[in-house]
Amino acid sequence: MARWVLHVDLDQFIAAVEVLRRPELAGRPVIVGGRGDPSERAVVSTASYEARAFGVHSGMPLRLAARKAPEATFLPVDAPAYETASAEVMATVRAQPAAVVQVLGWDEAFVGIELDGDDVADAVAYADRLREAVLAATRLHCSVGVGDTTVRAKIATDFGKPRGTFVLTADNWFEVMGERPTTALWGVGKRIAARLAGRGYETVAQLAEADEAALVEEFGPRMGPHYRRLGQGLGATVIDDTPWVARAHGRETTYQRDLTEAVEVEAAVAALADQVVEDIRAEGRACARVHLKVRFAPFFTTTRIRKLAEPTFDAAVIAQTALDLLRGLGDDRPIRLLGVRAEMVPPEGGYEPPRTTGRGGPAATPPSD
DNA sequence: TCTGGGGTCCTAGGACCC
DNA sequence: TCTGGGGTCCTAGGACCC
Ligand SMILES: Nc1ccn([C@H]2C[C@H](O)[C@@H](COP(=O)(O)OP(=O)(O)OP(=O)(O)O)O2)c(=O)n1
Ligand SMILES: [Mg+2]
Ligand SMILES: [Mg+2]
Numbered sequence: 573m574a575r576w577v578l579h580v581d582l583d584q585f586i587a588a589v590e591v592l593r594r595p596e597l598a599g600r601p602v603i604v605g606g607r608g609d610p611s612e613r614a615v616v617s618t619a620s621y622e623a624r625a626f627g628v629h630s631g632m633p634l635r636l637a638a639r640k641a642p643e644a645t646f647l648p649v650d651a652p653a654y655e656t657a658s659a660e661v662m663a664t665v666r667a668q669p670a671a672v673v674q675v676l677g678w679d680e681a682f683v684g685i686e687l688d689g690d691d692v693a694d695a696v697a698y699a700d701r702l703r704e705a706v707l708a709a710t711r712l713h714c715s716v717g718v719g720d721t722t723v724r725a726k727i728a729t730d731f732g733k734p735r736g737t738f739v740l741t742a743d744n745w746f747e748v749m750g751e752r753p754t755t756a757l758w759g760v761g762k763r764i765a766a767r768l769a770g771r772g773y774e775t776v777a778q779l780a781e782a783d784e785a786a787l788v789e790e791f792g793p794r795m796g797p798h799y800r801r802l803g804q805g806l807g808a809t810v811i812d813d814t815p816w817v818a819r820a821h822g823r824e825t826t827y828q829r830d831l832t833e834a835v836e837v838e839a840a841v842a843a844l845a846d847q848v849v850e851d852i853r854a855e856g857r858a859c860a861r862v863h864l865k866v867r868f869a870p871f872f873t874t875t876r877i878r879k880l881a882e883p884t885f886d887a888a889v890i891a892q893t894a895l896d897l898l899r900g901l902g903d904d905r906p907i908r909l910l911g912v913r914a915e916m917v918p919p920e921g922g923y924e925p926p927r928t929t930g931r932g933g934p935a936a937t938p939p940s941d
Numbered sequence: 942t943c944t945g946g947g948g949t950c951c952t953a954g955g956a957c958c959c
Numbered sequence: 960t961c962t963g964g965g966g967t968c969c970t971a972g973g974a975c976c977c
Contacts, residue, residue: 585977606945615945617977630977636942649946677948677977761975792952824946861969871944877970911946 574690575809578683578699579717579725580665580706583734585679587620588712589657590647601644603628603637608648610638613826613908617649621734654678657710664709668702672811679714680729682722684811692718692739699737723807726758745805750777757802764799767791779803817923821851822863824911830869831907838895844912845891857916858883862890864897865911873909876900883917890914 601623606614619628626641672684699716717728720741728740780803787796867873876897
């Protein structure tokens with residue numbers, strides 16, 4: 573009996589969904605972002621592989637993307653369409669034999685399986701059938717990573733792309749990852765990598781053997797050891813399919829024209845609060861704390877939080893609280909972005925499981941305890 | 942080129958209480 | 960009377976990911 577962790581991730585997900593309904597775009601550079609207008613303040617959500625060949629990638633300002641790939645087709649983000657596609661994909665993943673599925677986002681999931689014997693070829697065969705099933709059900713291509721931990725499976729997927737399967741286990745971890753920069757790890761970004769480099773750890777292999785005391789000094793007693801384990805490819809070996817319970821819902825908008833008038837700001841905050849309340853009502857959990865995010869021109873961003881005396885579903889209360897937080901800043905520069913977020917009342921007994929995997933937080937089973 | 946919108950989790954410092 | 964320590968709650972800020 574062998575336990576495997578698989579990680580599935582759709583190829584160029586939202587661009588692929590767009591191409592399905594516009595077949596004439598197949599094989600062409602497609603860039604999805606903002607309202608699809610490259611002259612606006614927005615960034616690339618994703619680019620098709622043809623567009624990536626021009627150096628376009630997620631997070632890049634649309635304006636710059638347009639300069640790099642002038643022939644590309646720009647499309648607006650249509651979140652509901654991607655939710656629908658995602659649900660079909662995940663239903664297919666869950667329908668695989670004995671699959672324990674943990675969804676990580678729109679386009680990816682961990683899949684825990686147990687197979688007779690310990691032949692990795694069986695796991696690869698399962699992975700290939702999974703890719704076939706997703707393609708057959710949704711006409712979307714994906715890649716699958718096969719690993720012995722979540723961390724290895726997740727990273728393996730990158731090597732499988734596009735339309736492939738890749739195996740990354742204790743056997744080949746250092747061979748494949750050892751000489752790569754620490755940013756290749758899930759959960760190590762530019763900033764953490766720079767701090768690691770400051771202590772002489774540039775590669776995954778170096779991080780794996782790093783002095784624990786030094787890491788604790790730099791990152792604290794939780795995250796220090798966590799990063800070392802990441803360097804070793806260690807992570808959960810069992811997938812937990814406990815349904816995800818959201819912590820918060822928020823809405824934010826970058827205005828194409830900066831807001832300067834009080835009435836505009838009040839109306840904008842009210843509109844955001846209304847949308848947020850729709851989401852938390854759907855969830856059936858009241859807002860316990862209100863977050864107000866604001867970006868003043870040219871680019872200064874800050875967030876203020878207030879715990880409410882009483883949890884509420886009342887959009888007017890949330891809007892009023894947000895406006896109050898904004899006034900408390902005593903800053904009257906033009907406003908470029910406003911965001912309202914409702915942190916919801918935790919369910920009875922708190923969040924279960926507490927602080928697990930993914931969702932953008934510190935990756936792969938953060939320390940917790 | 943000028944920087945989105947949806948999220949999550951960790952750390953740290955001050956207030957307050959024991 | 961002064962000082963220290965520990966726990967918990969709250970908010971601000973940072974970092975990362977899709
Ligand atoms: N900064 C980002 C990154 C991603 N996404 C969205 C659009 C992507 O299509 C989707 C999935 O993210 P992936 O990282 O999996 O990227 P893709 O699926 O687009 O490409 P790949 O084939 O590399 O997985 O999430 C986004 O909006 N903003
Ligand atoms: Mg993807
Ligand atoms: Mg993904």
